[in-house]
Amino acid sequence: MLFKKLGRTFSVALCVAASAVMMGSVSAADYPDRDIKVSLHVKPGGGTDTMSRLVWKHAGRLTGTNFIVQNYPGAGGQIGYTLLSQAKPDGYQLGAITTLSIVTHELTRKGVTYSLKKNFRPIGRVVLDPSVVVVRADSPYKTIEDLIAAAKKDPGKINWGGTFLYGAHHVHYIMFSKATGAKLQYVPFDGAADSRAALLGGHIDVGSGGVSEYAALAKEGKVRILVVGGGQRYSALPDVPIYKDLGYDIQVGSNRGFAVPTGVPEERIKYLDDLLAKVVKDPQFLEEAKKVGIAATISHLSGKEFQTYLLKLQDLMREILPPEKLVK
Template identity: 30%
Template structure:
């Protein structure tokens, strides 16, 4: 057999072996890296899907929390991992799309360094005000902000969070202006809103619901296309007179770029089934979120649209982590 034929046989053999290896995946535990501490929205979503993935694919799925640098510590770890399907990134809007821009450190880019697998959940936000603020509707809040620009204070859990970006979007759409008070996390921002030190904020419905229900805060509008069942009396922004304010905090699963497509498709198919289970749907609903899986292609298109929508707002507003 000549040298060319030997090379051809070797190539075929390698292809077959690689295909067999991918078909056997997973053969050991899989790590899901979360960019936040335990207990938050992203961490809870990861822990809700991990048992189902283990049951479907036959290996443990271990959640590992790696907070810091706006989620970039976790993101960079996964981006630099072997693309073998054994290290995954449980991402959200900020760590995946915005942190490299806001921190001015291009440690990774979502479309260059990651392979999207599937969305997991979507959590809408609500604009809520302290009870003492003389604004019973969104229109009244915007009137206050326009009459005295910069006087009202909006509590943000951090620069470049979805909560912050939605606030910037509303200002750009309406011409209203307020002062943004940046906090190191959602808990202190919520505490100051409840204490009346700030006037309003945007928060995930999962966090805001108890305070709205007991009257400690007043909800003016939700960032959904239709009213939220848990807040049936609160209008959407479109109903309240402002178009283009649909937004949500997403969670989703990604792998390092170069991960074999059959591995991505196995994960996506498993997640789609898990997220359609009534018990999982109910668990996410209790958190104020919608459980929703997608194909790698669908999730990629969604991320591209989110990137195109929010990046110009970040740049126009000059948002940085400093």
Template identity: 30%
Template sequence: MTKRFAAVLAGACLIVAGVTAAQAQTYPEANKRSSVIVAATAGSGADITGRLVTSGLEAAFPGNSYQVVNLPGAGLQVGMQALADAPKDGYTFGLTSLPTVITLSMDAARGAQFNRDSFIPVANFAYDPGAIAVQVDSPYQTLADFIAAAKEKPEELTVGVTGPGGREHLDVIGIEQAAGVKFTPVFHNDSGLALNDLMGGNITAVQGSVGDFTAQVANGRIRVLAVFNDKRSTFMPDVATAEESGFKIYSGTSRGFALPAGAPEAAATALSDAIGKMAADPEMIKRVQDQGLELKYMDHTQYGAYWDSEIVRLTALTAALPK
């Protein structure tokens, strides 16, 4: 049933008529219609990023059109499966959110029929570094304070995260492993509701991303303890990185693009170059920042290397999930 279903979904991506496109010398050929699979509902953050890039691609390749195809469902799994099964002519690609694509395929119970080898990384575009926040009148001023308290009271500090086994949950496990402490995760379906519980004093902290927190920091309701990136965030330059606090933890949500495996290499490089040019455009940088994201371009090979390194990092963390 799953197989047949996957086949039906694959059909969803059959936009491009050309049969000989795979042998094309130049990419993209003139006046082609490409479809861009976005595994999220229209209007979500990922969708807005996807549409930003497709409008940029339409400007970069005049005459070509790029149709966003929203295929939400089961986290990203429905859309990623459709991307893995999509036509390999280079005219169907998709928005990939790391590390969620990886965590989904690692969870055997979910039965995902794709893995790293199903995709050709194209480029990374936007990045939202992970961060941890507490209520503004919380006694914890720094990540070190927070961890010291957790050492004293094992499992007593509660940290709001989105779903079990997701990126934020794994971040918390990462802190636990690095610092030798234990927290109690509290699962929320979205970061807004987790923040409501934080501000109402129900939970000790929320693990999320910088973009989730900027509004409430401005309102003076919460304090971000640390950003899990190699440099401070442009949105909150006063907040120390986890590295500065002595914990070498780097995590965040990225939005990039990938082709299904088997697509022509030329497509990956052409798209990667086009996205690279877009990423240098000041107007585009501003648009991405308006969404609360950082623009973080990685080309074809850099994105692939990042993908591989995330797999290594996450394999260690998922082993610690309660079975």
């Protein structure tokens, strides 16, 4: 009798376990079964916006899923990041994350409710876009040495515009100033489209942004790129020096990728991670990436690789940023 009871119990347990496995596999297979929203913390028109729309357009083509890209600019990216961090962790809301804002917000801003480590799970990096120093074509600064000399002659008189305070392009200025001793006035904008328009309109003297955001304008003769903050010369602009060519130890740029809020099921994170890896190798995506000027900056990292990279970068920023600017 005891063995019969044990046998029946064991059979029931096996059925329950099998059902759980089947339900789990069905659950994973059923994702996604509706639209997925993609939040951007920047205004339309900049490098992050362009990259994101292109990536999820082709992700939709490859999967049949509708990815809805929405802009939530403001407060230097804080509005968009807050929305993403507080989203339901079901895999139907993901968002762009970029450096250095995703790394420095919690270090430099009081009242920030999110943490890179606690609230975000990266699903991959798509682009590493070196930051450049750029001027209008009619600027008196023909080289980076011209700019340094002028800034040293009149400290604080020349203004330098870029994106968010303690974002990639502001940190570019900080590193530039420390390395050269030149002092300019940094002017922050809520996105690359705004800072680029300000430069072209003559409202700022110098700009910094991703090389992909200015390469086409340089080719058209509308701007002059003085230096690229990458580890090697940009293939589309082979005559433009990098800092190493000039004797400065500066490398800085914008990492652009995506994350979901912490708590999304692992199988859904893997689905999105694998999808990004597939998109960045897709011939149709790469062909269109060439047309919009981002192909040369594509530098894919998996979600785990991107997370490790970002956390190490955050530790570095704690060392680089002025102590008085760090939130106590």
